[in-house]
Amino acid sequence: MRSAYSVDTVRNAERELMARLPEGALMQRAAAGLAAACADVLGRVYGSRVVLLVGSGDNGGDALYAGARLARRGAGVTAVLLAPERTHAAGLAALRRAGGRVVRAGRGAGDGRAAAGDQGGVAGRASGGGRPGGEGRAGGGGGDVDVEGLVERADLVVDGIVGIGGKDGLRPEAVPLAAAAGRSRGAVVAVDLPSGVDPGTGEVRGVAVRADLTVTFGTHKPGLLIDPAREYAGSVRLVDIGLELPAEPELEALQHADVARLLPVPRAESDKYRRGVVGIAAGSARYPGAAVLAVSGALRGGAGAVRYVGPAGDAVIARFPETLVSDRGPKHAGRVQAWVVGPGAGDDAATVGEVLAADVPVLVDADGLRLADAEAVRSRRAPTLLTPHAGEAAALLGVERREVEEGRLAAVRELAARYGATVLLKGSTTLVADSGGGAVRVNATGTSWLATAGSGDVLSGLAGSLLAAGLSAVDAGSVGAYVHGLAGRLAADGAPVGAHDVAAAIPEAWRNVLA
Numbered sequence: 001m002r003s004a005y006s007v008d009t010v011r012n013a014e015r016e017l018m019a020r021l022p023e024g025a026l027m028q029r030a031a032a033g034l035a036a037a038c039a040d041v042l043g044r045v046y047g048s049r050v051v052l053l054v055g056s057g058d059n060g061g062d063a064l065y066a067g068a069r070l071a072r073r074g075a076g077v078t079a080v081l082l083a084p085e086r087t088h089a090a091g092l093a094a095l096r097r098a099g100g101r102v103v104r105a106g107r108g109a110g111d112g113r114a115a116a117g118d119q120g121g122v123a124g125r126a127s128g129g130g131r132p133g134g135e136g137r138a139g140g141g142g143g144d145v146d147v148e149g150l151v152e153r154a155d156l157v158v159d160g161i162v163g164i165g166g167k168d169g170l171r172p173e174a175v176p177l178a179a180a181a182g183r184s185r186g187a188v189v190a191v192d193l194p195s196g197v198d199p200g201t202g203e204v205r206g207v208a209v210r211a212d213l214t215v216t217f218g219t220h221k222p223g224l225l226i227d228p229a230r231e232y233a234g235s236v237r238l239v240d241i242g243l244e245l246p247a248e249p250e251l252e253a254l255q256h257a258d259v260a261r262l263l264p265v266p267r268a269e270s271d272k273y274r275r276g277v278v279g280i281a282a283g284s285a286r287y288p289g290a291a292v293l294a295v296s297g298a299l300r301g302g303a304g305a306v307r308y309v310g311p312a313g314d315a316v317i318a319r320f321p322e323t324l325v326s327d328r329g330p331k332h333a334g335r336v337q338a339w340v341v342g343p344g345a346g347d348d349a350a351t352v353g354e355v356l357a358a359d360v361p362v363l364v365d366a367d368g369l370r371l372a373d374a375e376a377v378r379s380r381r382a383p384t385l386l387t388p389h390a391g392e393a394a395a396l397l398g399v400e401r402r403e404v405e406e407g408r409l410a411a412v413r414e415l416a417a418r419y420g421a422t423v424l425l426k427g428s429t430t431l432v433a434d435s436g437g438g439a440v441r442v443n444a445t446g447t448s449w450l451a452t453a454g455s456g457d458v459l460s461g462l463a464g465s466l467l468a469a470g471l472s473a474v475d476a477g478s479v480g481a482y483v484h485g486l487a488g489r490l491a492a493d494g495a496p497v498g499a500h501d502v503a504a505a506i507p508e509a510w511r512n513v514l515a
């Protein structure tokens, strides 16, 4: 399981650890890990050109210390200071001692020019000696440095503008540097987080640094696992700095081994009823395909049998003859261990109401979310799993879709609390929250190829089948999302696919998890 902790929790753990360690030791651990990652990215450190983007906090300090380590190994390191008078003093001194060069970012936002701070710094002649802001006056020489050009031509750009202290997007003076990093021919390594993303929520307001690699310290931060920020982070390397963290994280992401433990595997004595029967109440005369796709997911989700109820029985049987089809309502369809209701349901509120009245786990998706009576959901005793996408979540919350997309973590928690249900918020990073609070599950297997019509219907069938097989709502949702995402990747393999291809790839994804 990969986990992420909130910024407050990280800061508390940092404080406790710092109290027990010599001053600066923690930052040295971080910088050592960062420098090692940078060296791996560079391949050959000696003779490489490294540019550090240095903000006013400890994030910039990490970059400076790591830059000093690289300079000692023969890299030509230039630090670009965004706030020269508030730069991490000891880090700056270390860089200078190692022969690093220091320039200041242009004052006029967007002009991309910098006054040369310490022209002699490369040869180690700096006289600033760790005095913050000394570079503007020390070194002499003056002249202009094309900072954006430096960034663009670097072999490696280290983004130490801002880390967990960041809020409200990048400041204007940092925007041209982030943009130059985007144009750089070299790799971009972000320190702790890509600057400009919200560490706690994954929101990105305006410009943020796009990294190839993010080196994060102690634990993942929520922003590294949730879109849109996740996309800016590139691949993520975690450096252990010895933080002691509480048992319950804010976010957790299942990995193959976790999913393998949770997948239902039939025993010798299992018959179809013991494996669970999932009921699918979906589709309409107008949308028979939704029923077929939900059944296609359910058949591959581990339940022993799939019962279909609704007006699309002929279409379902034609495609999947193993389905138990009934045209009577859910109440009279026979026993099931879990229901899926809603995909392609049109306006059939009566069926949704009937399913919600059943005392077994229920998954509500698509039209079912619009038709479900909120009070009927809240008063259920058996588990309920709601599976909206951002637009449906926005309608349930009465807010704009954009608000949900920008603040996915808050939205999924709010919905779970309001409905007293488990909520799976679909999207490029799917989130699953329980009504009782606790860690939110985040799915990392998704792919943008899954943004295709009917893909959600397949997921609802798959997760419903897992519910029927006995998984809790949180496990059914998160394992379903994981396998579905993996199936999407395997099916797509870099090319567009239809939802039925995703369903057909579920067995391969399942085998891949268990291998």
Ligand SMILES: NC(=O)C1=CN([C@@H]2O[C@H](COP(=O)(O)OP(=O)(O)OC[C@H]3O[C@@H](n4cnc5c(N)ncnc54)[C@H](OP(=O)(O)O)[C@@H]3O)[C@@H](O)[C@H]2O)[C@@H](O)CC1
Residues within 6 Å of the ligand: 010, 011, 013, 014, 026, 027, 030, 055, 056, 057, 058, 059, 060, 062, 161, 162, 163, 164, 165, 166, 167, 168, 169, 170, 171, 174, 191, 192, 193, 196, 217, 218, 241, 243
């Ligand atoms: N926690 C740990 O265990 C460890 C933490 N470590 C490191 O410390 C980092 C946290 O350092 P931190 O607390 O100094 O904050 P940090 O992220 O550098 O930013 C604060 C400064 O940025 C500024 N600023 C704010 N928003 C901005 C924006 N949008 N755009 C631009 N600037 C913005 C803000 O300026 P001000 O508001 O004062 O003007 C403030 O001065 C952490 O991420 C990790 O790298 C490791 O060394 C060791 C272990």
Ligand SMILES: [K+]
Residues within 6 Å of the ligand: 059, 159, 160, 161, 162, 163, 190, 191, 192, 193, 194, 195
């Ligand atoms: K950063």
